[in-house]
Amino acid sequence: MKKYLTTEINSALKKIGIESADLQFDKPKEEKFGDLSANIAMMLAKELKLPPRKIAQDILDNLQIDPAKISKVEIAGAGFLNFFISDNYYRDVLPLIMEAGNDYGRSDLNKGRTANLEWISANPTGPLHTGHGRAACLGKSISNLLEWTGYKVTREYYYNDAGNQMNNLAKSVYARYMQIIDSSFDFPEDGYVGDYVKEIAANIYHEKADSLKGNFDSDYFMSEGEKFTFNLIRGTLDRMGIKHDLFFNESSLYEDGTIKKTIIELKDKELAYDLDGAVWLKMKPEEGFQKDKVIVKSTGEPTYRLPDMAYHIDKIRRGYDLIVDIFGSDHGDTYKEVLYGVKNLGYDDSRIKVIIHQMVTFRMGDESVKMSKRSDKVYSLDELIDDIGVDATQFFFIMRGANTHLDFDIELAKERSDKNPVYYLQYAHARTCGILRNAEEHLKDAVSPSNDNVLINLLVNQDEIRLMKVLNRFPEEVANSAASFEPHKIINYLNELAESFHRFYHNNRIVDPEKSKSRWQEFCFAKLRSKYSKTALRS
């Protein structure tokens, strides 16, 4: 439709002597402003030194429009051209939706392009906690959205099963193991106090009894701990329907010499230097950095920056058209340092898109819920899912823009009432299911919805047309949401869809054995298709 209007408006512009213009269409907020509006007259006002409304009138006078597509064009406000799409146009949309079925909303905008999305990437030191939830859900939705617009998506999880944190886990497991034998055994001060550590220790004791007593075999305890916690993490991801294609282990970067090569490259380009036994990354003030950063500690161990740079270079070399990272705002500064290194080593960082989400505050009603990694009161993601379900979890984490602080009321999410925003959507879905059940029972002989297009012409009711208008926007909403990496837009859209459905439902008896049967059923099916699409994106 936009294409059609663009062509027609351009030819009208030519008649009044304007060769080319950048045409933009908006969806007006209010129905009385039509279905599409163009601000072209205001854009040209300055250039032509004419009042916008005058220009709009000139365009309108020269515009030739097919009334089957556009029923009305108006000039309004400061000089908007408002187009009213004819009802007939929407009637034609329904068969298209029916035909597309569960794929309705997919597009091939990015056909042939590849994307890599890396997210969560928690090290195997413990179960995922609620703090991981937002990134987990954002990543899931965004990867689906990208896929829906044609990308071939690689979902990746980056982790490190070596280093300090893992040592700490090994020590913690060992301490818990020793405590089974001797309850007075000291627990490390910064150890992981979660109950899962006790469980790991108990498993070890079950298998090995006290044969490991007094002999801290770090590698053994570490690998037992890793196996166990990784299973926990994967179990949670499974429940959420998150499937990573690739688990990338940081240690592989050491094994194949990438890390060493990266240091040499940095030094060759005079981006790194030795000082006090450490290796420093030289930060350029003109790129907004205040001071140099350590990339290899004096102990010989790299800081996170170095492997992260090597990792991103690896991803760039793999040739993706788009590389997406999802981090919490606590990484807000550090990713810049990493990209700085990547870029100054001569790699193209323009394909890397970093999504930073703000922190989440959890509360149960009026009570705030703390979650610190090293306290035993961690509220795990699994517990959250147990409490409110997978769908509500996904919904709450993506219902707000990533760049705003999220206030997550667990009490509210748990509640089975109209206070809970999840239920508005779920109820719409429940209603469609109810209709379908009913339809099956009473309309067994109805015409099959897939090949009876004649009945569609019966769609005349304004509630129906309105619902069609919203359904019609779905592909566009998916595309917008994907392009800006903002799944919450889909949530907003689905709310709007649910709203127009509820109104329609309320005003119209859909399955009525006395009346024309299957046009309603058609509608119902269309509705359900879109609901499935929602499911595909969300859960």
Added chain:
RNA sequence: GCGCCCGUAGCUCAAUCGGAUAGAGCAACAGCCUUCUAAGCUGUAGGUUACUGGUUCGAUUCCAGUCGGGCGUACCA
């Protein structure tokens, strides 16, 4: 102190590249259940978009400053 992010109805938040009278849900108030789930629908009320200035046909949106909040500011990740 410095850097990044945020500040919109009583609460939680939307608002497309700078577009029209700033929108939803909850809470409040008034209605609607012999009818496919009232977990719903209809209506009313609620705002100096933190504040001050600037840019222009037009600013919640862009710029500068002020105030308030979050996150960083490690030889932790």
